[in-house]
Amino acid sequence: MSGILQLHGIEKRFGDFAALRGVSLELRAGEIHALMGENGAGKSTLIKVITGVHAATAGTMELEGRAIRPGSPREAERAGISTVYQEVNLLPNLSLAENITMGRQAMWGPFIRHGEGRRRARAALARLGVEVDVARPLGACPVAVQQMAAIARALEQRARVLILDEPTSSLDAREVAELFGVLRRLRDEGMGILFVSHFLDQIYALSDRITVLRDGGYVGTWEAAALPRLELVSHMIGKPVAAAEACAAKEEASAGPRRGAVVEVAELERKGVAGPFSFALEAGGATGLAGLLGSGRTEVARMLFGIDPATSGSVRVDGRVVSLTSPRAAMAAGFAFCSEDRKVEGILPSLSVRENIVLALQASRGALRRLPRAEQEALADTFIKALHIKTRGPETPMGALSGGNQQKCLLARWMAVQPRLLILDEPTRGIDIGAKGEIEALCAELRRGGLAILFISAELEEVVRNCSRVVVLRDRQQAEVLEGGAISLRQIMETVAAA
Amino acid sequence: MNRLFSSRLLPLLATALVLLVLFGAAGAHYEHFFSARVVLNLFKDRAFLGVIAIGMTFVILSGGIDLSVGSVMACSTVLLASLIMERGWPVPLAMAATLVLGAAFGGAQGWIIHRYGIPAFLVTLAGMFLARGTAFILSSRSLEIRHAFYAKNSAWGLPLGEGLTFTLGPMVFVSVLAVAMVVAHGTRFGRNVYAIGGSESSAALMGLPVGGTRIAVYALCGGGAALGGILSTLALGSGDPTRGMGLELDAIAAAVIGGTVLTGGRGWMVGTFLGVLILGTIKTILDFEGSLDPAWLRLASGGLLLGFILMQKVIAIRSRET
Ligand SMILES: Nc1ncnc2c1ncn2[C@@H]1O[C@H](COP(=O)(O)OP(=O)(O)OP(=O)(O)O)[C@@H](O)[C@H]1O
Ligand SMILES: [Mg+2]
Numbered sequence: 150m151s152g153i154l155q156l157h158g159i160e161k162r163f164g165d166f167a168a169l170r171g172v173s174l175e176l177r178a179g180e181i182h183a184l185m186g187e188n189g190a191g192k193s194t195l196i197k198v199i200t201g202v203h204a205a206t207a208g209t210m211e212l213e214g215r216a217i218r219p220g221s222p223r224e225a226e227r228a229g230i231s232t233v234y235q236e237v238n239l240l241p242n243l244s245l246a247e248n249i250t251m252g253r254q255a256m257w258g259p260f261i262r263h264g265e266g267r268r269r270a271r272a273a274l275a276r277l278g279v280e281v282d283v284a285r286p287l288g289a290c291p292v293a294v295q296q297m298a299a300i301a302r303a304l305e306q307r308a309r310v311l312i313l314d315e316p317t318s319s320l321d322a323r324e325v326a327e328l329f330g331v332l333r334r335l336r337d338e339g340m341g342i343l344f345v346s347h348f349l350d351q352i353y354a355l356s357d358r359i360t361v362l363r364d365g366g367y368v369g370t371w372e373a374a375a376l377p378r379l380e381l382v383s384h385m386i387g388k389p390v391a392a393a394e395a396c397a398a399k400e401e402a403s404a405g406p407r408r409g410a411v412v413e414v415a416e417l418e419r420k421g422v423a424g425p426f427s428f429a430l431e432a433g434g435a436t437g438l439a440g441l442l443g444s445g446r447t448e449v450a451r452m453l454f455g456i457d458p459a460t461s462g463s464v465r466v467d468g469r470v471v472s473l474t475s476p477r478a479a480m481a482a483g484f485a486f487c488s489e490d491r492k493v494e495g496i497l498p499s500l501s502v503r504e505n506i507v508l509a510l511q512a513s514r515g516a517l518r519r520l521p522r523a524e525q526e527a528l529a530d531t532f533i534k535a536l537h538i539k540t541r542g543p544e545t546p547m548g549a550l551s552g553g554n555q556q557k558c559l560l561a562r563w564m565a566v567q568p569r570l571l572i573l574d575e576p577t578r579g580i581d582i583g584a585k586g587e588i589e590a591l592c593a594e595l596r597r598g599g600l601a602i603l604f605i606s607a608e609l610e611e612v613v614r615n616c617s618r619v620v621v622l623r624d625r626q627q628a629e630v631l632e633g634g635a636i637s638l639r640q641i642m643e644t645v646a647a648a
Numbered sequence: 649m650n651r652l653f654s655s656r657l658l659p660l661l662a663t664a665l666v667l668l669v670l671f672g673a674a675g676a677h678y679e680h681f682f683s684a685r686v687v688l689n690l691f692k693d694r695a696f697l698g699v700i701a702i703g704m705t706f707v708i709l710s711g712g713i714d715l716s717v718g719s720v721m722a723c724s725t726v727l728l729a730s731l732i733m734e735r736g737w738p739v740p741l742a743m744a745a746t747l748v749l750g751a752a753f754g755g756a757q758g759w760i761i762h763r764y765g766i767p768a769f770l771v772t773l774a775g776m777f778l779a780r781g782t783a784f785i786l787s788s789r790s791l792e793i794r795h796a797f798y799a800k801n802s803a804w805g806l807p808l809g810e811g812l813t814f815t816l817g818p819m820v821f822v823s824v825l826a827v828a829m830v831v832a833h834g835t836r837f838g839r840n841v842y843a844i845g846g847s848e849s850s851a852a853l854m855g856l857p858v859g860g861t862r863i864a865v866y867a868l869c870g871g872g873a874a875l876g877g878i879l880s881t882l883a884l885g886s887g888d889p890t891r892g893m894g895l896e897l898d899a900i901a902a903a904v905i906g907g908t909v910l911t912g913g914r915g916w917m918v919g920t921f922l923g924v925l926i927l928g929t930i931k932t933i934l935d936f937e938g939s940l941d942p943a944w945l946r947l948a949s950g951g952l953l954l955g956f957i958l959m960q961k962v963i964a965i966r967s968r969e970t
Contacts, residue, residue, distance in 0.1 A: 202853065223855035238853040240846035242913035243839075251843060252836070252856050260834045286656070302854070 152211075153178040153341040154199070154230075154310050159208035161191075161198055161365075163549065166541060168194045171208070172367045174360055176310065176341040181332060183356035183373070184345045187385055187581045188553030189539035191365040192345050193235050196314050199343075200225040200232045213309065226252075231308030233316050235345075235552045235579070237295045239302070241288030246270035248287050249302045273301040278327035292319045292490055293442045300328060304335070311335065312343045315552070317351060318578045319489065321442040321607045329355055347553070347581050348608075349378055363387050386583055411601050412570050414453070417462035423448035423625040425462055428618070430570055435592065435602040437612035439641050440622030446605045447489060448625065450572050453603070454486040455479040466569065480513055483569030487560055487576055489605075495559045498548030502540050503529035505547045505558050510565045532561035537587060553580045560588060564595065571595065572603045577611065589615055613638050621645060658963050659907030659956070663922045666905075666952070670929045678936045684812055686932060692883065694928040695817035696721070696876035697898055698921065702828045703754075703872025704899040705920045709832070710865045711845040711912025712768035716757065716775035717873040718895035722888065723783035724750055724877025729791035729887025739797040747874045753779065754870015758863035776896070783889035790888040793881055801882065817879045824875070829917045841865055845912025901949055902927055905956050926952065 154176040161169040169191045176182050184192050197203045199210065201219030210217050212228055219225035222232070239248045246267040255265040270283045279297045287295055296319050303311060311332075317325050332355065336342055346352055352359065352373070359376055361368040361384045368384050383390045411432045418424030423445040430436050438446045451457040453464065455473040463470050464482075471482040479486070488495055497505055507525045514520065520528075529543040536557040540550055547555060556579050563571060573592075577585045592602055592615065606612050612619055619636050621629045621644040629644045675682040700717050707714045724746045731742035757775050761768050805813035832838040840861040843851040852858050881887055900910075906923035908915025930948045934941075 221855070222853050223857065226855040232853075234853055238847075238850040240843050240850055240854075240913070242846035243842060247839065251839065251854055254836060254839070256836075260830075261836065261839065263834075 151178055152176065153213055154343075155211040156195075156199070157209045157211075159195065159198055159210070160206045161194055161203055162206045168365050169198065169205075170365045170367075172362065172365075174367070174370070176343055177358075178309075178341050179336055179339045180357040181336050181342045181344055181355050183352045183359045184343055184362065185352065185359055185381065185385055186362035187539075188557070188579075188584055189551040190362040190385070192362060193314055193551060194365075195362070196232065196234070196312050196343070196345070199312065200230060226306065226308075229309035230312065231303040231306045231310070232312040233299045233303045233314060235314040237292070237299050239287050239295060239299055241286065243287060244284050245274070245281065245287055245290065245294070245298050246283040248298050249273055249283075249305055251302075253306060269305065270301070273305040274298070276304065276331055277301055278324065291443065291447075293321070293324065296320060297324065297328075304331065308340070310341045310343070314345045315347070315579055316344075317346055317348065319575065319607065322609075324442065325351065347579065347585075349381070349582065352381075353378070361385055382582060385581070411467060413465040413468075415463050415465070417449075417452055417459045417464060419448065419452055419457060420460040422457065423452070424459070424627075426620070426627045427462075428620050428627070428630055430601040430603060431617075432569075432599045432601050433596045434618065435596060435604050435616045437604045437606070437616030437619040438622060439606075439609055439612045439619050440628075440645055442607065443625075444622040444645070445625035446622060447574055449622070450486060450488075450574050450603065450605060453479065453570075454484055454572060456486075480509075480566075480568075484572065485509065485563040485566050485568035485570070486572040487563045487574060489574040489578065496547050496555050499546055501544045502533070502538065502547055502550070502558055503543040506532055506543075506561045506565060509562045513566055528565055532558075532565065535587075535591060536561055537584060553584065556580055557584060557588070564591070568600065570601045570603060572605070574605045575607065576604070577606065577608075609638055609641055613641070623647070659959065660916055660919050660922075662959060663906055663919055663926070663956070667922050667926050667929065670926060670933070674929065674933045674936070678933075681932075681936060684808065684810070688808075688812055688814065688818070690925065690928040690932055691818035691821065692815055693931070694924050695821040696879040696883070697895065697902065697927070698821040698924045699824050699872050699879060700876040700895065701899040701902040701920050701924050702824055702917060703869035704896070705903045705906075705908055705915060705917060706828070706832070706841055706865050707768075707869045708900070708903050708908050708910060709845045709912060709915050710841045710862060711848065712761065712862070712865070713772065713900070713910075714754070714757070714775075714866060714869045715769065715772040715896045716753075716779055717869060717876075717899055718892040718897075719776045719779035719783065720750055720753060720870055720873035721877040721880065721892040721895060722890065723779045723786070724874040725881050725887035725891055726783045726786040726791060726889050727887070728878060728881055729793050730786050732793055732795055733791060739795060743878050746878060747871055750874020750877070751867045751871035754873070755863050755867030757870070758866025761866070762859045762862045780889070787887070787889060790886050790890075792886045798882065798885060817883055820875070820879060824872075825917060825921050832917050837861065837864065842913055845914070847913075898927060898949075901953050905952060907956075 152175040156172060156174045159169055159172045172195055186192050194203065198205045201221045201224050217228055219228060249270040250266040255262040267283050274281065274283065274297060277297050277300060279294065281294055287298060296316065300316055317328065332342055344356060356373045358370055359373050359381065360370040363385060379390050412430040415427050416425040426449055428436065438449055440446055452459045453473060455475045455478050458474045464473055466482050473479045473482065503525055506529050507520055511520050526543060532538065533540065533543060538557045539554050547558060560576055577588055580588065596602060604612060604616055613636055617633065619631045619641060620627060621631065621641055623645060631640060700721060704714060704717060728742055728746045731737040731745065732739055757771050760766060761771050801816060805815035805819065807813050840856050843856050844858055844861055848858060880891060902923035903915065903920045904910060905926055906916065906919025908919060927949060931945055934945055
């Protein structure tokens with residue numbers, strides 16, 4: 150096996166902050182190489198150095214033995230490096246087909262052959278097991294389809310090196326399996342694949358070798374088969390195996406005191422979209438929504454938060470019927486919604502971490518009653534500590550944080566309003582294993598304080614672990630409600646899969 | 649059929665409908681409104697606005713704005729007049745030079761916008777003053793163009809019978825429109841313009857040539873403004889430093905009424921064509937009314953513009969829901 154991409158002593162500074170400190174890495178032809186590290190370890194930064202988004206402050210790169218120094222993603226692509234970035238970076242205004250073929254369209258003289266482009270896009274998506282109308286605008290597609298389109302785009306280009314930064318964060322199990330099949334085939338054809346994920350299962354299922362980064366530094370590279378999980382985690386967090394054990398240990402679902410239902414959902418339906426749904430959310434309880442992609446998980450959340458209001462059915466809070474016709478109305482009823490689509494509905498990259506955290510709280514108070522600065526700072530500090538948000542300070546612009554840390558800020562924003570019901574749509578997407586535990590612990594604490602949580606996740610284990618009740622969805626309808634001891638991975642899977 | 653009525657095309661259909669209703673209502677109300685002469689005049693009067701609006705549409709699609717087009721057009725008319733009348737340049741050469749300078753001016757604005765990341769609004773605002781100032785330096789008064797070429801060509805055109813001709817101005821407008829439609833929809837450059845308007849950072853990460861495309865878009869718009877200037881000298885027989893005051897706003901209005909979204913990435917060349925015709929029809933109606941108070945023209949355009957912006961918003965919200 151030969152090294153196809155070699156990095157020597159890569160350094161990257163943002164101002165006086167060193168995001169990468171002397172990272173060396175060898176990617177071989179015909180291997181899947183996992184890049185691991187906590188949130189903010191420097192994985193995405195390293196990838197962006199390789200693809201020419203950032204210029205390295207020091208260090209050299211070789212592609213197939215020749216020194217390269219791409220000045221832009223365009224040059225990297227030309228050199229044969231194809232990339233899927235962490236945030237889905239595509240064009241919402243153009244069709245799926247165009248997004249996939251953009252810049253490499255089939256031409257007839259100076260003219261684009263749109264028909265051929267659609268055919269190619271359809272084929273590229275079909276390889277991943279996705280069947281959709283490729284003429285649809287990307288922005289109208291679910292996040293998972295967008296992510297698949299980004300992957301299809303990268304695969305469509307016959308590259309020598311394929312880089313995937315958390316490509317599976319919003320895919321469900323079936324889609325992940327499909328993707329992995331394709332990746333293994335490409336590896337066997339001799340492609341070098343660099344893969345980032347926080348899912349340890351996926352890392353072990355897929356990768357041949359693992360490189361770990363910590364705080365921008367290179368920790369080491371191991372054969373995946375020779376690196377026990379606990380050891381991997383201990384390398385990532387930089388603590389001995391015992392600490393890693395505690396970190397990886399599953400959080401027991403510590404149900405808070407039950408105080409009866411706060412929110413009762415009855416026959417809630419949005420005509421032609423999803424429903425009807427009937428379930429109760431208790432103070433101190435966590436209710437999970439489980440189901441395949443497109444089973445209506447997010448639709449339920451959007452109905453409850455008044456983004457896409459229900460057309461029939463009712464919602465009662467403390468016995469009183471509330472009308473959820475807009476997010477404002479939902480917030481007034483004490484609901485908070487942490488969306489899965491953090492790029493569009495979530496973070497404001499140019500505002501500071503503090504401003505991003507207090508945003509929802511400030512909004513709920515109205516424009517005139519400004520939160521005093523001292524209080525804002527105290528809040529920001531509390532959450533930065535509680536969630537271990539890795540930032541240089543509360544005044545750092547949000548855009549300078551790593552993907553996982555942005556996600557934590559978004560959670561903090563909604564936790565700060567101290568809602569009655571917190572709707573979490575994929576809250577742990579892109580979050581490292583340590584922080585996942587912290588977020589789950591924080592949720593448990595909030596529940597002890599009497600908060601009700603609606604928990605949505607594509608990761609069934611997570612649902613099982615955290616929820617005292619699980620509503621299983623199938624085909625945009627409620628299939629079953631499981632409670633207490635009846636909740637098991639197997640039971641959910643069976644219901645989900647039932648025809 | 650369902651596709652046609654999908655929300656994406658709705659603004660375009662609405663624009664076409666408004667044009668039909670306006671025209672139909674005016675035709676029912678005024679005698680002689682439904683005549684080839686009225687339609688031809690409408691085209692002739694609006695030809696240079698049309699060419700400029702098409703350039704503007706490219707800029708808006710790319711997520712930018714160009715406030716300099718009115719001044720660049722004025723400057724082009726004066727430059728052309730003085731090259732022909734004072735320097736004695738052959739007309740085709742003078743026209744070519746004007747076009748090139750217009751495109752270069754636009755391209756330079758595009759370069760500054762891209763290189764220094766300054767908002768297009770500010771750069772082209774400065775460009776607007778610069779071009780207008782230059783026009784006045786070239787000539788403080790209107791310059792008449794008395795030249796055999798002009799005498800021959802200003803009335804030249806395809807004879808349509810009954811003493812009517814499809815003159816050069818409308819001809820250029822329609823050809824520019826046809827080319828623009830093909831470029832916007834069917835070439836890499838055109839699609840890159842939409843891409844940049846959709847998300848500049850994504851376009852860059854997708855390996856698309858953001859800088860080159862942006863500069864080309866502003867060069868195109870500057871060239872369009874110069875072409876508009878040339879057409880206006882053909883129609884009016886003079887170059888005038890005060891011409892085209894506020895024309896940039898008409899061009900923006902035409903694009904927006906035609907369904908192009910000001911934040912970029914969405915819109916159609918055909919829509920801009922319809923938008924230009926709507927503005928022209930309103931003008932014609934006011935001409936027929938006789939009480940030629942230009943205030944009404946502004947009022948009607950403003951009302952329409954507001955209506956269309958609101959409609960776009962509603963459609964945007966609707967399409968999110970489905
Ligand atoms: N544009 C930037 N300006 C300043 N600092 C940055 C910038 N981009 C990243 N950083 C910092 O560099 C560090 C590494 O970030 P990076 O995005 O590479 O982390 P990561 O390993 O990908 O984490 P995650 O798992 O959360 O995606 C972080 O501390 C981040 O705050
Ligand atoms: Mg990252």
